[in-house]
Every structure is written in C-alpha cells, then in structure tokens.
Amino acid sequence: MKRWRRKYYDIFSHFYDKIISLHSGDKRAFLRELLIKKTGLKPGGSLLDLCTGTGAVAITASRVAGKDGLVVGVDFSKGMLRKACEKAQKLKTKNLYFVLSDVARLPFADESFDAVTCSHAMYELDPATRNAALKEAWRVLKPGGCFTMMEHCEPKHPFIRLLYYIRLASMGSPENRKFARDETPFLARIFRNVSKEITPTGGSKIILGTKD
Structure with a gap:
C-alpha cells in the first residue's frame, strides 16, 4: 500500500503546485508566508517541514531563517523531493536541506527544531501514520516550540467541492474524514494551546499547538 502511495505522489509531483494553488486560493504564496509567521520562526532559527512535497513552504521558511538558520x-x-531540490538549486539556497524520510519515524534527535510545519498533507495520512507523525513532531520540537499545520477548508466552488468530497470518500477511514473536518481534537491529544483560524483567502485553515 505504501509503495503504491509513494508511486502516486511521484507522479503527482508534476501537478502538485498547481492543484494546491487552485484548492487553497493562494495564487501569490501569501499563505506560505502566513504559515511561517504563525510558527514564530526568527532569523537564525530552525524549522522542519513535514510532507514537504515540492518544498514551497520549506523554501519560504529558509528566507526567514536566513544564512544562520x-x-x-x-x-x-x-x-x-526531486522537484523541491530543483527549486532550491535555482534559488541557490544555502540553509535548506531535503531528506527522504517516513514522517512516522523521523531521523532527527529530540528537541532539534524551533518549529515544525505541515501544509495540506496531514489529512491524507492513514490514522496510525498521522498519530505517529504528530508524536514525532512533538519529539523533535524544542520546549516552547510550535507545531503549525495548514489544511483545506471545504471548498465553495461546486466543482472543487465535488473533488474534495471524492477525496474524502477515497480515504476510507472515518477517522480521516473526521480529522479533515476538525483537526483540533487530534492535536490537543499531544500539544498544548491548540487553536484554529481560517486564512484570509477562505480556502485554508491554520491549526497550531505548542510544546511545553
């Protein structure tokens, strides 16, 4: 099953950026900047982006972290990751790295990062993998660090809403559909001060929690 999903995303990488832009309503990367702002990342800080896809969020974060981050x-x-690396090479980014890894078993030491992000991906993970990924996010966060994720809201456009419902139906697990509709109870099992807000575009929502 995991091998099939990996192959699916290898193919999907060629269309990923356009689909995310259409669904989220974010044509100018405003949401990526907002997501990073919510993490509290400062110049010289460290950030881990889970399910990074083609690296859009990670690249935005690298600009904030600066040369010492x-x-x-x-x-x-x-x-x-191939697409992500191609983007990074064009920008000649020096503080950015991409790693092939299962988010349920991260190859990083405890308390390694100031912030952890995940954009438009957590709801697609199977329940066991998602729960493990959230626990791993908590583990690699430094005390006081913030886990910040962005997910799709239910689309207003009829056609896109239909695609969204089909995607939810394809998930199979009722827990996945429940997570897509309200992520806060799931994050509250692991993180503190969990909150959610709708982004100005209306197409996405940001959910965040902190590590004591």
Missing part, C-alpha cells in the same frame, strides 16, 4: 524538508516521495 536551518530548514529541513522531509517527504517519502522521491519525485516530490
């Missing part, structure tokens, strides 16, 4: 993007799809 560190940003790492992880994904289990070689196709996605």
